[in-house]
Amino acid sequence: MSExxxxxxESGLPSRLVEEIEQVSREKKLSKEKKEKxxxxxxxxxxxxxxxxxxxxxxxxxxxxxxPSTQMTMRTYHFAGTAGIxxxxxxxxxxxxxxxxxxxxxxxxxxxxxKEFNNxxxxxxxxxxxxxxxxxxxxxxxxxNLNENSIxxxxxxxxxxxxxxxxxxxxxxxxxxxxxxxKVIVIxxxxxxxxxxTVKEKILDIHVGGIKDVKNAIVRKDGEDWIINTIGxxxxxxxxxxxxxxxxxxTNDIHETYTILGIEAARSVIIKEALKTxxxxxxxxxxxxxxxxxxxxxxxxxxxxIGRYGVAGAKTSIxxxxxxxxxxxxxxxxxxxxxxxxxxGIFENVMIGQVAPSGTGMFDLIVKADEEKx
Amino acid sequence: xxxxFLDGKFVGTTAEPQKIVNxxxxxxxxGIIPNQINVAYHQHLDEVRILSDSGRVRRPxxxxxxxxxxxxxxxxxxxxxxxxxxxxxxxxxxxxxxxSEEEENTYIALTEKDLTPEHTHLEFDxxxxxxxxxxxxxxxxxxRGDRVNYGAKMVGQSIGIFSTxxxxxxxxxxxxxxxxxxxxxxxxxYSIFPYDKHPSGNNVVIAVASFDGYNMEDSIVINAxxxxxGLLWSYMYRTYETEQKRYLGGQEDQxxxxxxxxxxxxxxxxxxxLSEDGISNPETNLDSDMVIIGRVSxxxxxxxxxxxxxxxxxxxxxxxxxxxxxxxxxxxxxxxDTTDGTKLIKVVVRDMKVPEIGDKLAxxxxxxxxxxxxxxxxxxxxxxxxxVPDVIFNPHGIPSRMTMGQLLEIIGGKVAALTGKxxxxxxxxxxxxxxxxxTLVRNGxxxxxxxxxxxxxxxxxxxxxxxxxxxxYQKLDHLVSNKIHARSRGPVTLLTKQPTEGRxxxxxxxLGEMEKDCLIAHGxxxxxxxxxxxxxxxxxxxxxxxxxxxxxxxxxxxxxxxDGESKIIDVQMSYAFKLxxxxxxxMMIYPKVIVGxxx
Numbered sequence: 013m014s015e016x017x018x019x020x021x022e023s024g025l026p027s028r029l030v031e032e033i034e035q036v037s038r039e040k041k042l043s044k045e046k047k048e049k050x051x052x053x054x055x056x057x058x059x060x061x062x063x064x065x066x067x068x069x070x071x072x073x074x075x076x077x078x079x080p081s082t083q084m085t086m087r088t089y090h091f092a093g094t095a096g097i098x099x100x101x102x103x104x105x106x107x108x109x110x111x112x113x114x115x116x117x118x119x120x121x122x123x124x125x126x127k128e129f130n131n132x133x134x135x136x137x138x139x140x141x142x143x144x145x146x147x148x149x150x151x152x153x154x155x156x157n158l159n160e161n162s163i164x165x166x167x168x169x170x171x172x173x174x175x176x177x178x179x180x181x182x183x184x185x186x187x188x189x190x191x192x193x194x195k196v197i198v199i200x201x202x203x204x205x206x207x208x209x210t211v212k213e214k215i216l217d218i219h220v221g222g223i224k225d226v227k228n229a230i231v232r233k234d235g236e237d238w239i240i241n242t243i244g245x246x247x248x249x250x251x252x253x254x255x256x257x258x259x260x261x262x263t264n265d266i267h268e269t270y271t272i273l274g275i276e277a278a279r280s281v282i283i284k285e286a287l288k289t290x291x292x293x294x295x296x297x298x299x300x301x302x303x304x305x306x307x308x309x310x311x312x313x314x315x316x317x318i319g320r321y322g323v324a325g326a327k328t329s330i331x332x333x334x335x336x337x338x339x340x341x342x343x344x345x346x347x348x349x350x351x352x353x354x355x356x357g358i359f360e361n362v363m364i365g366q367v368a369p370s371g372t373g374m375f376d377l378i379v380k381a382d383e384e385k386x
Numbered sequence: 387x388x389x390x391f392l393d394g395k396f397v398g399t400t401a402e403p404q405k406i407v408n409x410x411x412x413x414x415x416x417g418i419i420p421n422q423i424n425v426a427y428h429q430h431l432d433e434v435r436i437l438s439d440s441g442r443v444r445r446p447x448x449x450x451x452x453x454x455x456x457x458x459x460x461x462x463x464x465x466x467x468x469x470x471x472x473x474x475x476x477x478x479x480x481x482x483x484x485x486s487e488e489e490e491n492t493y494i495a496l497t498e499k500d501l502t503p504e505h506t507h508l509e510f511d512x513x514x515x516x517x518x519x520x521x522x523x524x525x526x527x528x529x530r531g532d533r534v535n536y537g538a539k540m541v542g543q544s545i546g547i548f549s550t551x552x553x554x555x556x557x558x559x560x561x562x563x564x565x566x567x568x569x570x571x572x573x574x575x576y577s578i579f580p581y582d583k584h585p586s587g588n589n590v591v592i593a594v595a596s597f598d599g600y601n602m603e604d605s606i607v608i609n610a611x612x613x614x615x616g617l618l619w620s621y622m623y624r625t626y627e628t629e630q631k632r633y634l635g636g637q638e639d640q641x642x643x644x645x646x647x648x649x650x651x652x653x654x655x656x657x658x659x660l661s662e663d664g665i666s667n668p669e670t671n672l673d674s675d676m677v678i679i680g681r682v683s684x685x686x687x688x689x690x691x692x693x694x695x696x697x698x699x700x701x702x703x704x705x706x707x708x709x710x711x712x713x714x715x716x717x718x719x720x721x722x723d724t725t726d727g728t729k730l731i732k733v734v735v736r737d738m739k740v741p742e743i744g745d746k747l748a749x750x751x752x753x754x755x756x757x758x759x760x761x762x763x764x765x766x767x768x769x770x771x772x773x774v775p776d777v778i779f780n781p782h783g784i785p786s787r788m789t790m791g792q793l794l795e796i797i798g799g800k801v802a803a804l805t806g807k808x809x810x811x812x813x814x815x816x817x818x819x820x821x822x823x824x825t826l827v828r829n830g831x832x833x834x835x836x837x838x839x840x841x842x843x844x845x846x847x848x849x850x851x852x853x854x855x856x857x858x859y860q861k862l863d864h865l866v867s868n869k870i871h872a873r874s875r876g877p878v879t880l881l882t883k884q885p886t887e888g889r890x891x892x893x894x895x896x897l898g899e900m901e902k903d904c905l906i907a908h909g910x911x912x913x914x915x916x917x918x919x920x921x922x923x924x925x926x927x928x929x930x931x932x933x934x935x936x937x938x939x940x941x942x943x944x945x946x947x948x949d950g951e952s953k954i955i956d957v958q959m960s961y962a963f964k965l966x967x968x969x970x971x972x973m974m975i976y977p978k979v980i981v982g983x984x985x
Contacts, residue, residue, distance in 0.1 A: 064909075071907045347975040358906055362914065365922055365960030371909020 025051075025058055066374035068358070070308075073301040080295040081106060105289045109266070109282060112309065112317035116265050121226070123240040123250060124260035132231070135238035138255055139229040142242060145221040150176060154216065156208055162199040163212050170194045172220075179220045184211070223249045247272045270315050278315050282306035332359040388427075390434045403427050403434045407491070410436065415449065415479035426487040435487055444483040445514075447494060447507040455498065455508045456480040513574060513813035521575035523750045524798065525791035526813045533789050536752030544748070544860035545620045546586030556625040556720065556732050561739075561863055563587075564619040569750075569858035570802035571795045574812040587860035588618050589803075592796055593767060593775035593839070594784070594853040600759035606747055607778040611763030613741055617776060618861040622737045622868070623717065626678050628706050630729035637684040639704070641665070641729065644682050650703035652677070657705075665731060666716040672708045678716065678733050679706040706733075710890050711871065713737055737867075744866030747859050751792040753783055754862070765842045767852070774842070775854060792857065797822050797835045799856030804829045883921040883961040894920070921961040929953040932978030933971075934964070955981045 025033075033054060037047045063069055084103040100108065100117040108116055123142070125135060147165070150172065154165035167173045177196050181189045188199040200211050225244040232239045245263040250256055251272075263269060264285055270278035286302045308323050309316050316322035320337040327333050330353045334342040345351075355361060358368040367373040388403040389396060400406050407427045413419040424437045424444070449456040457480040464470045475481045484492060484507070494507045496515075501508065513521060519538035520526065526534045545561040552562050566585035568576070575581075590612070597607040608617075632638040642664035643657045657680055661667045664680035672678060683704040708714065714737035724730045741747070741757055748754035766774045784793070794816070798809040801822050811817040823833035831837070836851035871889040878885055885894035897917050905914040926935040928946035935946045935954045944954045957979065970977045 067909055068906045071903050075903065075907060343970065343973075343975055347970075352980070362902060362918060363960070364963040365915070365918055365958070367915045368906065368911045370906060371911045372913075373911025373915070374909075 025055060029054060029058065066371050068370050069304065073304045076297055076301045077290075077305065080290065080297055083295065084293050101289055101292050106286065109286050109289065110305070110309075110318045112266060112315045112322060114267055118243065119225075119245040119263065119265045119268075121240075121242040121245045121247070121250065121264075122262045123229075123242065124257040124262075125238055125240075125255050126257045129255040130236070130238055132233075132238060134255055135231045135240060138253070139231045139240045141222060142226050142229050142240065142250070142253075143222045144219060144224055144226050144244070146216065147176065147180070147218045147220055148216040150220060151216075154212060156205070156212060157197075158205065160199065161201075161203050161208065162197050163208065163215060164195055164197050165215070166194050167196060176220055179218050180215060183218045184214065266315055275310050275313055275315070279306050279310040282309060282315075327357070329353050329355070329357045329360045331355075331363055332357055335359065335363065388432050388434055390436065392436045393439045400434065403432075407434060415482060417477050417479075421476050421483065424483075424485040424488040426491050428490065437485060437487055442485040442487075444485045445489075446481055446510065447484050447492070448481050448510060449479060450495065450501060450505045450508050453501045453503040453505060455501070457508075511574065511812065511815070513815070516813055518575070518579065521573055521813065522579075522581075523791065523813075524569070524571045524573055524809075524811050525794045525816055527816070528790040528794055529751055529792070530788045533752035533787055533791075536754075537748075537750050540748045540752065540754060540860065540862060541586065541750060543862045543864070544586040545618075545863055546860075547584055550583050552623070553718070556627070556734060557623065558625055560623045562621045562623065563861070564621065564738075565616045567858075568808065569799075570856055571798040571809045571811060571858065573810065576810075587858050589799060589856050590617065590776035590859045591773060592777045592779050592855060592857045592859075594779050594781050594796070595767065595839075595848075596780055596782075597759070597761070597767075597778045601755075601778055601780040602782070604753075604755040604780070604783060605758030606755040607759045607761055608741065608747075608757050609763055609766050609774060609776045610760045611766075611774070612776040613760065618741045618747070618859065620739045620861060622714075622739055622865075623734050624709070624712070624714070624737075625732055625734050626706050626708070627730065627732040628679050628681060629724060629731075631683070632728060633684055639681055639683045640701075641679060641681050641731065643680045644703045644705065648682050648701055648703050649685075652703065652705075665719055665721070666733060668716050668719055670716045672714050672716060672735060674708060674711055674713060676708050677705040678708055678735070679731055681705050708735065710892055711868075713867075739865055739867060741861060742866065744870070746862040746864040747777075748862055749792055749795070749857050749859055751789040751795070753779075753787065753789055753792055755779070755783075761842075763842075767839045767842055767848065769837045769839050769854060773837075773854070777857075777859065781853075793835075793853075794819060794822070796853065796855030796857050797826070799858070800831070800835060800854075801825045801829075803856050804831075878921070882965060883923070885920050918960065922958060923961040923964060924956050924958050925964050926954050927957050927979050927981055929955050929981050932980055934967070957981055 033047070033051060036042075037050065042050065081103065084106070099120070104117070123138070125138070129135075129138075150168055152166040152168050154163065156162075157164055167176050173191055173194060173196065177189045177191050180196065180198060181187065184198070184200065186201060188201070190197045190199070198211075198215060200208065202208055202211065223246050225246045226242045228243040230241045232241055245265045245268055247261070247263050247268055250261060251258045262281075264281070266278050266281050266285070269281045283299070283302050283306045286306070287297075287299060290297055290302075305318065309318065312326075316326070318324065324336055325333065327336075330342055330346040330351055334346075346353075353360060355364065355366075356369065358370050361368040361373075387399040387401060390398050390400055390403075390406070404427060407425050410419060410423065410425045414421055414423055414425075420438075422438055424442070426435050426437075427433075428435065456478075457475065461470070461475060461478070461480055465475075472481075476483075492506045493504055494509060495501045495505045496509050496512045498508060509515075516523075516526065517538065519541040520534055522541050523529075523534055523537050526537075529537070546563050546566055548560060548562070549555060552560060563585070565588070567588050568581065568585060569587070570589050596602070601607045613619075628639075628641070630639045630641055643660055643662070644651055646654070656677055657664075659666060659670050659672075660677065660680050666672065666678050681704050682701045685700045685702055712735070714735040716733055717736035718734040720730075720732040720734075722730050722732075739745075743757050743760060745757050746754060747757060763774055767778075768774045783789075794811075797819070798811060798817065802809045805825060809817050809822075826835065827833045832851075834853070835855050836853050839848050839852045839854070840846065841848060869889070873885070873892055873894050876885065876892045876894070887893040887896065902914065902918075905911075905917070926937070926944050927933070928935045928949055930949040930952040931946060933946070933948065935944050937943075938945050943951075946952050946954060967977045967979070
């Protein structure tokens with residue numbers, strides 16, 4: 013955005029538009045007069061589309077997003093019996109994005125590969141490696157030996173037996189781990205059968221390979237690129253893999269993006285995800301509205317939700333906050349802290365019946381009539 | 387072991403549930419057990435349920451054995467000759483009544499053609515799958531399903547004769563049609579249900595055409611001549627009632643003409659149409675807010691000052707008045723006593739509703755519309771034979787809604803009008819289109835129902851031929867005269883000084899949250915302020931403590947109760963905001979208003 017909004021001082025147009033005009037006039041071999049005329053026309057259209065001072069861009073953005081959203085009916089909730097990967101989309105996903113939920117309902121990663129590894133075999137190999145393996149996935153049979161108060165399980169791949177027993181040893185302290193043929197025997201020094209059972213459950217859940225939280229991976233070809241789509245995200249661990257192109261690899265988890273790649277990246281994810289969700293439902297809204305919303309969400313340097321704990325809760329006016337949600341909380345807090353409402357927002361002024369400082373109410377005449385005479 | 391329940395109570399068990407059930411059914415059909423008994427075997431629950439109690443909805447079905455219905459042609463013949471009746475069929479075991487439990491054990495064929503040896507029952511007619519309202523729709527199988535649904539819904543809203551004793555009833559509100567008719571195109575339901583006693587509309591001559599722009603978007607052009615002849619007229623009855631209530635301390639309401647001097651006395655003119663007992667005479671013309679029953683009540687709560695006011699009795703005028711926006715004529719007056727011994731008065735007010743611009747009409751096919759223009763008969767288009775339509779229906783209503791039943795009804799209505807015999811065309815066994823077309827041709831008309839028509843205003847022939855016939859139209863209970871409402875200035879609520887809400891209180895139309903947002907989005911701040919100025923008030927505020935100042939009447943000066951003679955500034959704000967400041971104070975929050983300097 014910051015790049016786009018840089019204006020060319022000469023024409024008052026964004027540099028990108030100026031470049032485009034140059035390119036077109038070169039291609040079409042325009043004469044100097046014609047080129048100037050083109051610039052004039054572009055200027056006219058550009059200036060018409062700029063917001064005027066005092067225009068309520070926030071409300072216009074809100075209306076431009078919410079009106080089409082009302083058309084996303086509740087039908088997106090129910091997809092009973094549909095085979096394949098379940099993905100949250102439609103209204104629930106949009107709510108998830110703007111509410112800045114800590115974890116998306118269906119976290120997903122899109123892993124891109126570096127140029128030298130960008131082929132089917134590498135992708136397939138990586139897809140297999142990436143999926144998280146737990147003891148549950150690598151054992152054939154698990155049983156409790158009540159005579160010796162131990163837990164025994166057989167490993168499918170005998171070669172990995174050492175790695176598995178090491179993982180168990182690391183995960184569970186105060187445990188005696190032995191291996192015998194393809195069997196791992198765990199003696200947890202517990203005599204209670206019930207507790208033994210819980211230890212067994214714990215053992216099954218131990219991470220032994222792959223990347224944590226990644227539940228499934230599918231290889232897909234998109235143009236030249238081989239892409240791995242995963243269910244579950246873990247950017248941090250994926251970035252370490254040498255085949256992965258960390259510049260393009262992407263997750264739909266806003267908070268994860270924020271912690272690993274920073275606030276600008278999180279802002280981009282919000283824009284991308286929100287637009288994608290709207291476009292999936294065949295709703296066409298201008299990118300700028302979504303940009304404005306995501307700017308508001310990331311303004312403070314961290315991801316805030318739209319709503320009472322986020323953007324709306326950060327309003328300066330006590331009256332505006334009290335009128336929105338949790339009236340008593342805001343009023344009591346304001347009275348305890350001796351807060352002052354300067355009545356500078358729109359909502360407060362509508363409430364008390366005065367002219368709201370936006371649009372026509374934004375400006376006052378400051379030139380005095382008698383001064384003008386002189 | 388299978389449990390057996392009789393009317394929900396456990397009575398025993400059996401090892402052979404199917405046998406028991408069958409035995410009960412055979413005995414019921416042969417008349418050994420009363421036919422009110424129903425029995426069902428629920429295999430998945432392993433329960434036999436025998437039901438004999440009241441309140442079960444049961445429906446008749448023809449019994450089928452080995453794929454052969456027990457009801458024979460012989461039975462039908464005898465029924466026709468009146469030799470046997472329904473109860474005889476029940477006794478013969480030809481038909482039976484099945485409740486919702488027993489229905490679970492049946493396998494019912496819709497038509498005789500579908501019968502297989504597995505079937506246990508046969509429907510009397512496939513049209514019984516429709517409910518009452520839906521079975522009043524002719525040719526429903528030619529309409530899209532949702533249209534039949536809408537049509538059935540609107541049949542329920544139609545004004546007709548809901549009860550034949552409406553003259554002795556005192557319903558709060560009821561509508562009765564003045565000149566109802568039987569439809570020309572009917573279904574079986576019209577003879578089964580006592581439709582003669584409860585008709586619901588009029589047959590109209592309908593032309594499918596446009597009339598300038600006055601019937602676009604489902605509006606209807608209607609013939610003024612037809613209206614003058616009584617088409618779709620109706621009465622609306624509304625009952626107003628009052629009791630002579632008794633209060634603690636021996637006081638009671640007084641029904642009569644209030645005396646001058648009573649609180650709230652509206653002046654002599656307001657009561658002059660009342661008879662000496664304080665009740666309107668029958669056939670009195672009543673207008674909006676006029677007194678129907680004069681009444682005074684004792685004051686319930688005396689204010690502190692009231693005790694000292696002399697010359698005014700502690701009673702208040704509480705007359706029963708006609709609803710705001712209503713008109714009418716006092717129709718019937720009932721004076722009687724309640725079971726508590728208090729006097730009870732009911733006044734039924736009648737108002738004649740002639741169809742007018744804004745009233746809602748509908749055919750039986752979910753084709754509703756609003757009257758948009760009433761055209762003098764001489765300006766309406768006419769046919770070669772001089773037929774002038776009552777209603778002009780816009781052809782754009784047909785393609786998207788696909789109500790072919792409506793078109794068939796129009797042709798059918800035309801045939802019925804020509805032959806003098808109603809067309810009876812039940813669902814799924816309709817009178818054929820071919821037959822209708824042939825009859826039209828036999829009567830000298832085009833087989834497609836189109837006719838050459840002439841413009842009533844110019845006399846010129848229309849270039850195209852127009853589809854014209856007869857259809858049944860209903861007036862629905864959404865009359866403009868009961869809904870029309872406007873306000874410029876008017877009453878405000880006591881608490882907030884904001885305008886009242888609702889037509890009956892002469893209220894304003896709310897400019898809501900989202901409408902407010904639209905004004906902001908347009909940047910129309912000054913327009914927005916004007917909109918919300920309805921409760922603006924000038925409040926004097928002390929510039930020191932920021933609280934509301936008071937007016938010292940003796941010194942005629944504004945002073946602050948806390949800071950005395952401090953500088954007091956008048957501030958304009960909405961009264962509702964002042965109220966909020968007061969409420970904050972009541973919850974121990976000090977809302978200090980910091981006032982700027984006056985310019």
